[in-house]
Amino acid sequence: MKKIILLSMAFILFSFTGSQKLFEKKSDFKDGIEIGDKAPEFNLKNIDGKKYSFDNIRDANGNKPKGYIIVFTCNTCPYAQANEQRLIELHNTYASKGYPVIAIQPNDPEVKPGDSFQAMKKNASEKGFPFLYLLDEGQEIFPKYGATKTPEIYLLDSNRILRYHGAIDDSPRDENGVSEKFVEKAIEALENGKQPEINSTKAIGCSIKTA
Numbered sequence: 001m002k003k004i005i006l007l008s009m010a011f012i013l014f015s016f017t018g019s020q021k022l023f024e025k026k027s028d029f030k031d032g033i034e035i036g037d038k039a040p041e042f043n044l045k046n047i048d049g050k051k052y053s054f055d056n057i058r059d060a061n062g063n064k065p066k067g068y069i070i071v072f073t074c075n076t077c078p079y080a081q082a083n084e085q086r087l088i089e090l091h092n093t094y095a096s097k098g099y100p101v102i103a104i105q106p107n108d109p110e111v112k113p114g115d116s117f118q119a120m121k122k123n124a125s126e127k128g129f130p131f132l133y134l135l136d137e138g139q140e141i142f143p144k145y146g147a148t149k150t151p152e153i154y155l156l157d158s159n160r161i162l163r164y165h166g167a168i169d170d171s172p173r174d175e176n177g178v179s180e181k182f183v184e185k186a187i188e189a190l191e192n193g194k195q196p197e198i199n200s201t202k203a204i205g206c207s208i209k210t211a
Helices: 002-025 079-097 115-128 182-191
Strands: 043-047 067-072 099-107 130-133 150-155 162-167
Touching: 002 079, 067 079, 079 099, 079 115, 079 182, 115 130, 150 182, 162 182
Parallel strands: 067 099, 099 130
Antiparallel strands: 043 130, 067 150, 150 162
């Protein structure tokens, strides 16, 4: 009898730990990704009409990037608008060093017409975006990352491992009030073979619009 009880306890423990390990893998990305997780793939249409994924994204020198500055952003959010120039500067500074900006527009255009594909093309042209501006058509990608705001940054290394997540810097609306540049510091740490000292901050912006 004692042997049966022990076997039953072992079975329950094995079942629990097995379930626990399966949950920790987050293989379906339903809860988004955390620092140290591998980022989900995507294949999204850019404003030039071509589709881009990690397989064909290149840095400013035409090489496979050393990292990716993924940002979920849009045309219509005041916080996103306030960070557009900062994204341009980030790309201009770091794309040549192997870290291009890849902007993804996650809002449903049916809810926010100002974030339609045509509006994205117009805004990018007027602002002179030097980076990819991709449409999350069908809104399938942002939930896999766990994004909830625009703008929201995911800094990945060359293996698509998440190294920093959150805000661009510590001044969401006023670029003249910036005192700490989180993304730049995180990239500098990666370049020196270190983990970012600050690897997560709160993304402040507008909620992603869904139907």
